[in-house]
Amino acid sequence: MSDELLTSAEMGEADRLTIAAGPTDGIGLMRRAGEAVAAEVFVRYPQAAHVHVLCGPGNNGGDGYVVARILAGGGVATTIWASGAPRAQSDAALAAAECSIKPRPLVGFEAEPGSIVVDALYGAGLSKPLSGEAARAADLAAGLHLPVVAVDLPSGISGDSGKVLGTSFSADLTVTFARKKPGHLLLPGRERCGEIVLADIGIGDDVIARLQPRTFENGPALWLRGLPVPAVDAHKYKRGHVGVFSGGPSATGAARLSALAAARSGAGAVTVLSPGNAMQVNATHLTSIMLRRTDEMADIEAFVGERRPSAFVLGPGFGVGEKTQAFALALLASGKPAAAAAGIDGLVFDADAITSFREAPAMLFEAARWPNAPALVMTPHEGEFARLFPGIADDNASSKLDKARAAAAAANAVIVYKGADTVIAAPDGRAAINSNGAAWLATAGSGDVLSGITAGLIAQGMPAFEAACAAVWIHAEAGSRFGPGLIAEDLPLALVPVLRELVTARGSR
Structure with a gap:
């Protein structure tokens, strides 16, 4: 290759x-x-x-x-x-x-x-x-x-x-x-x-x-064979169900961006998990995306038991603090046993979910190693990376590639170390460097879309490392093609022509 x-x-x-x-x-x-x-x-x-x-x-x-x-x-x-x-x-x-x-x-x-x-x-x-x-x-x-x-x-x-x-x-x-x-x-x-x-x-x-x-240039050659394409007999739940946690009434937009991106990336069902005080705000803006009240841990457990979601996004606009920590740990404890036919395949933690563990990273890293814990993907930008991995971030002798690999091993997670030269690293040592980054993506909400794409691909059965690599490339390609004037709301729809070409290319192999 x-x-x-x-x-x-x-x-x-x-x-x-x-x-x-x-x-x-x-x-x-x-x-x-x-x-x-x-x-x-x-x-x-x-x-x-x-x-x-x-x-x-x-x-x-x-x-x-x-x-x-x-x-x-x-x-x-x-x-x-x-x-x-x-x-x-x-x-x-x-x-x-x-x-x-x-x-x-x-x-x-x-x-x-x-x-x-x-x-x-x-x-x-x-x-x-x-x-x-x-x-x-x-x-x-x-x-x-x-x-x-x-x-x-x-x-x-x-x-x-x-x-x-x-x-x-x-x-x-x-x-x-x-x-x-x-x-x-x-x-x-x-x-x-x-x-x-x-x-x-x-x-x-x-x-x-x-x-x-063990190092690759990120591109379709690396993950195209695993890109999900629905079977003829597929129904919406066969295509995966993504849950996206929303923040309070004044911080709901990030979750909706993630949810829409998960749907555009092919997930058959997407639910925004909203606190009760933000239900009306979210309901006003959602059409094809489902909505469910989620205030406490018991609400998460009920949702998992009833709807069998495949992947979750936690962090965008959710808020920093003990509640975020508790929800993150509950999700990591909800993985499916090896013999189970259904359960949570993967989690995407971004933004506030990362920052919430800055004082206790070991708690998160240990949870990611629990038996049957779902695959974890974390998508930090440079500041978030430094908060969660301060010792690694401060090592000036190491490259960004070295740092991403060290973080992935420490956290037992796929790390998407964002930037113009985004590096995606897996706990097993594999890593990819993205080379199609677009400056137009430096806009508020862009990372929320990336989290949604990643979760959407995981929900459809794509392994976490390959899903993260594909999401980063697709996200960047969509931003590059759109060009000047891009805002985050444009990105979910901008994914469509890129995905269409990839699915066509996959079918011709």
Whole structure:
């Protein structure tokens, strides 16, 4: 699957396994990588008067020597600026020997307006801040507004975290190989990569499969096969029943957004569980969504016993406090025994349900491990994440991906760590990074819609991790297509064309 993401160490192992299997050797992979980059430069910058290729001493620099050789052979004025010589008898040394252009020292790097820079200094393997002559080169390229083509990853960006190490190049185009790295998708790295081209250099899918990657780029390839499609004989309860808890009379809108999103995502029945003092407000605004008074724990128990809901949303607009804690713990205790045919499959906790446990996170985490507890999905934004996982959030050495994974393991829950680079992590170590985020989604109520989509998919039988991944992607795709002027009320209806296309695609498989 091409949606796998490889860490820098996994990419190195993929290279090693490919070379060991033969017949391709290290210099062969390097030549293919350089050829792929050079081909992109020829196509995208056919009028380039001069290309400056910046080469580091390692394999990334070796790719650069191949690029320079091919460009010069194609009649392009090419200069190589080198940061140290490759190690003797290495693949990079072989590539340098095959290139007739004499390198100049990087410390003297200069370029003219209108030229192109190929950044082949360090790529994804850099583990220390970019400094000295390399940092000066990055600043010079930025100051002259030169187009930059990065080999593998802009130098100065961590391939594993997307963090800027000191300073970095900002590329217009990044050409990477075999699979993307987390740093291509995590911010701020994603912003520095420009357009990303994934080039095939002969590292086969069988090699990637041997690595058993646990990180993915979120997209339909990851979860489309499990997307629920109703059977011919389906009735509304076969399609799943979602319960959404409403806040008081002045805080009902968030629950209705979640409820409508759950219905639009395919749940056959959705009920807003409203406190008595908000019944009239909710009744005024609901049509296809059912309404039920729910003030106490006994009301929840009665609803579960009578209507057999498959999933719940708790948190949006509900209020922070002991009541929210009590309801959350009651839901976690209401899971179905393994042999039962019906029961709660999953819970989605957002907003106030998360914040209510900021002083007692261990209470929530322990409840999520109770026997037969439903699958739990939590959807914190950065502030909510810090409230529930302060120790993890404060670890500046960890990436967002690392933090989401640690939180998922600690809470025994699927964590949707929201943001422009949303990360979805499961307790078993799987994680996905979303890459189709839309700035238009930064609007009040957007997260309530996401919670509803997630619950709606879980209610239809989709596993929690896959449901969360699908919900994040669908939510973002709908927001992106709608574009300017989007408000949360637009999102449930905006889901329809996206879902239609996905169901059609699933049927054609």
